[in-house]
Amino acid sequence: QVQLVESGGGLVQAGGSLRLSCLASGRxxxxxxxxxxxxxPGKEREFVAAISWSGTGTxxxxxVKGRFTISRVNAKNTVYLQxxxxxxxxxxxxxxxxxxxxxxxxxxxxxxxxxxxxVTVSS
Numbered sequence: 001q002v003q004l005v006e007s008g009g010g011l012v013q014a015g016g017s018l019r020l021s022c023l024a025s026g027r028x029x030x031x032x033x034x035x036x037x038x039x040x041p042g043k044e045r046e047f048v049a050a051i052s053w054s055g056t057g058t059x060x061x062x063x064v065k066g067r068f069t070i071s072r073v074n075a076k077n078t079v080y081l082q083x084x085x086x087x088x089x090x091x092x093x094x095x096x097x098x099x100x101x102x103x104x105x106x107x108x109x110x111x112x113x114x115x116x117x118x119v120t121v122s123s
Contacts, residue, residue, distance in 0.1 A: 002026040002112040004096045009117030012086055016121075020081040022096030022114060030074035033101040035110060036081045038092035038119075045095070049081060050104035059104045063089070088123040 008020040022034065035050035049070040050059045058070050069082040079096060094117050097110035 002029055002032065002098055004098060004112055004114035006094065006096045006114045006117040009094060009119045011120045011122065014086060014088055014121055014123045016086050017082070017084045018086065018119060020083065020094055020096075020117060020119075022079040022081075024077040024079070024098065024112075026077075029077050029098060031100075032098040032112075033104060033109075034070075034072060034079040035097045035101070035104060036070060036079075037095045037097060037107060038090075039095070039116075040092040043092075045107060047105040047107065048094070050101070051079065052104075057104075083119070086119075086121045088121050091119060091121045093118050 003025045005023050031053050033052055036048040037045050038048050039045040048061050051070045051072050055072050067085045072079045096114040098112045099110035101109035103109050
């Protein structure tokens with residue numbers, strides 16, 4: 001069993017930065033792929049970024065490539081999402097997820113989910 005807790009969300013002006021953290025409990029977290037998803041009001045939850053269990057593979061939504069960076073420190077059971085050059089379109093609740101995923105962009109591949117953290121970007 002893995003529990004995920006996100007932190008780091010908040011209100012930021014367009015062009016600013018935030019770093020989200022996802023702290024996992026459970027000894028097996030380092031064997032899971034991890035991903036960040038987001039859901040804006042009235043929209044479906046969408047893939048944002050993912051990282052393989054080893055950290056050697058990273059994957060991004062096209063609209064965040066070059067602005068967001070996903071990373072992980074398995075010794076700390078933590079996954080990060082560094083978000084730079086934020087835009088108003090990035091406003092959403094951001095969720096951390098973990099699972100034995102081979103299709104990293106597929107929401108159904110993730111077994112464990114956090115409760116989400118709100119990111120609001122003002123223009």
